[in-house]
Amino acid sequence: MMADDLIDLFKTKISLLQNQALSGGIVAKNLHISDNGSGELTLYGDFTITLKVLDLTTGGAPNLNSLMTFTQQVITSKLRGGGYKSGVIYFEYNSSTKSFNFRKNHTYSIRYNFSCNARVVQINMLSQLKGNDFVLAVVDSIGYQFTDQYGKKHNSGGLAQRDGGPAVVSYNEWRKNKYIGVHEFFHTLGLGDIEDVSKKGRLMYHLGDNTSYNISDNERGDMMNFLMRNISDMTKGTYSYTNLNYNTLNLLSRFLKDTTNGFKYNKAKFR
Amino acid sequence: MVSNTIKLSLGSILFFLFVACINENKINIKAQKKNSLPDSCRYYAYDARQIISNLSCYNCHIRRGERLNNILSFDELATMDSSKLVNFVFIKRHNGNYSMKGAFKTNRMDTLSDCEIKNAIHYIKDYGRDIPMP
Ligand SMILES: [Zn+2]
Numbered sequence: 001m002m003a004d005d006l007i008d009l010f011k012t013k014i015s016l017l018q019n020q021a022l023s024g025g026i027v028a029k030n031l032h033i034s035d036n037g038s039g040e041l042t043l044y045g046d047f048t049i050t051l052k053v054l055d056l057t058t059g060g061a062p063n064l065n066s067l068m069t070f071t072q073q074v075i076t077s078k079l080r081g082g083g084y085k086s087g088v089i090y091f092e093y094n095s096s097t098k099s100f101n102f103r104k105n106h107t108y109s110i111r112y113n114f115s116c117n118a119r120v121v122q123i124n125m126l127s128q129l130k131g132n133d134f135v136l137a138v139v140d141s142i143g144y145q146f147t148d149q150y151g152k153k154h155n156s157g158g159l160a161q162r163d164g165g166p167a168v169v170s171y172n173e174w175r176k177n178k179y180i181g182v183h184e185f186f187h188t189l190g191l192g193d194i195e196d197v198s199k200k201g202r203l204m205y206h207l208g209d210n211t212s213y214n215i216s217d218n219e220r221g222d223m224m225n226f227l228m229r230n231i232s233d234m235t236k237g238t239y240s241y242t243n244l245n246y247n248t249l250n251l252l253s254r255f256l257k258d259t260t261n262g263f264k265y266n267k268a269k270f271r
Numbered sequence: 272m273v274s275n276t277i278k279l280s281l282g283s284i285l286f287f288l289f290v291a292c293i294n295e296n297k298i299n300i301k302a303q304k305k306n307s308l309p310d311s312c313r314y315y316a317y318d319a320r321q322i323i324s325n326l327s328c329y330n331c332h333i334r335r336g337e338r339l340n341n342i343l344s345f346d347e348l349a350t351m352d353s354s355k356l357v358n359f360v361f362i363k364r365h366n367g368n369y370s371m372k373g374a375f376k377t378n379r380m381d382t383l384s385d386c387e388i389k390n391a392i393h394y395i396k397d398y399g400r401d402i403p404m405p
C-alpha cells in the first residue's frame with residue numbers, strides 16, 4: 001500500500017515535470033502541408049493534447065487513476081485516423097514559398113493527417129492551471145438537469161463549456177459510465193451533443209442509453225479543425241495554442257460558482 | 272510567448288490587408304425572401320452546427336478572440352444582432368460568392384432554406400451565450 005502510494009506520487013511528479021515543458025492544452029510539432037496541386041491540401045503534424053484533472057471531491061476519488069488512464073486511451077484512439085473536409089474556402093497556398101496568399105482565395109479539400117497523443121494528468125494545486133490549459137474537474141455531484149428534444153428530463157453526469165472551456169464530471173457518474181470524461185472533453189474540443197435516437201451508438205449521444213461510443217469521420221474532422229483552428233499557423237512548423245486572455249482557471253471558477261449548474265464539491269480544494 | 276509575439280506581428284501586418292476571406296468576384300444575389308417559417312422548423316443544435324461545419328465558417332472566422340486576416344472571429348459574430356447577421360453575413364458580406372453562380376459553388380450559402388438560415392443564426396447567437404453542455 002505504502003509502496004503503491006509512493007509510486008503514484010512519483011508518477012504524478014514525473015507527469016508534472018513533463019508537463020512543465022508544455023504550455024497550453026495543444027502543442028504541435030513537425031507541422032507541414034503537402035499540396036497535391038489539384039485542390040487538395042494534406043496537413044501533417046504531431047499533436048500532444050494535455051488534459052489536467054482536478055479532484056474536487058469531498059471523500060476523495062480512489063478510482064481516479066484508472067478512470068484517467070481509460071480516458072487517455074480513449075481520447076488517443078478516437079483521434080486516430082485523421083479527418084477530411086471538402087469545399088473548404090481558404091486562402092491560396094503557395095507550396096514553393098510555404099505560405100498563404102491572403103489576397104487570394106481558393107477552395108480546397110483538406111485532409112488532416114495529424115498524429116495525436118493525449119495526456120491526462122492529475123494536478124494537485126490550482127497554480128498548476130495556466131492560461132488556456134484544458135481542465136476536467138471531478139466533483140461530488142451535479143444538480144443540473146436538461147430537457148431533451150423529445151421533452152424528457154435528464155440528470156447530467158458531466159457538464160462542459162464547449163470550444164476550449166472547462167469540463168466537469170460527477171465522480172459517481174463517471175464510475176458508472178467511464179466514457180463521460182471523454183464525452184465532456186470532446187465538448188471542450190468543440191463537439192456537440194446528439195439526441196437523435198437513431199444514433200445511440202455515438203459517443204456524443206447523451207441520453208444515457210448508449211449502445212456504443214463511436215466518433216464519426218465528420219466529428220473527428222471537426223476536432224482536427226479545432227486543434228488547428230488557424231490553418232495559417234501550419235506554416236510555423238511548431239505551434240502551441242496559448243491564449244492568455246482565455247483563462248481556464250477563471251472560467252472554471254465561474255463555472256463552478258454558477259448555481260444553475262448545481263455542482264457539489266469540496267470548496268476547500270478550490271482556493 | 273514567442274508564438275504570441277509572432278502572432279501579434281503577423282496580426283499587424285495583416286491588418287493592412289483589407290481583403291477578407293472572400294473573392295474579388297462581385298455577383299449580386301437577390302435578398303433572401305422572408306417567408307413565414309413552417310411550424311416544422313425546429314432548432315437542433317447538432318444539425319445547426321453541421322451547417323456551420325459544412326460551410327467551413329470556422330476556417331476564416333476563428334472561434335474565439337483571434338482574428339485571421341482581420342476577419343471577425345466567430346465569437347464576435349455572436350455579438351451581432353440576428354437581423355444584421357442575416358443581411359451582413361449571409362447576403363452582403365460574402366459578396367454572393369457562396370451563391371449558386373458564385374465563385375464557391377460547393378458551399379451554396381443562399382441555397383440554405385429559411386429554416387436552415389434561422390437555425391444557423393440561432394447557433395451563432397448561442398455561441399456567445401456559453402450554454403453548458405451536459
Ligand atoms: Zn454532452
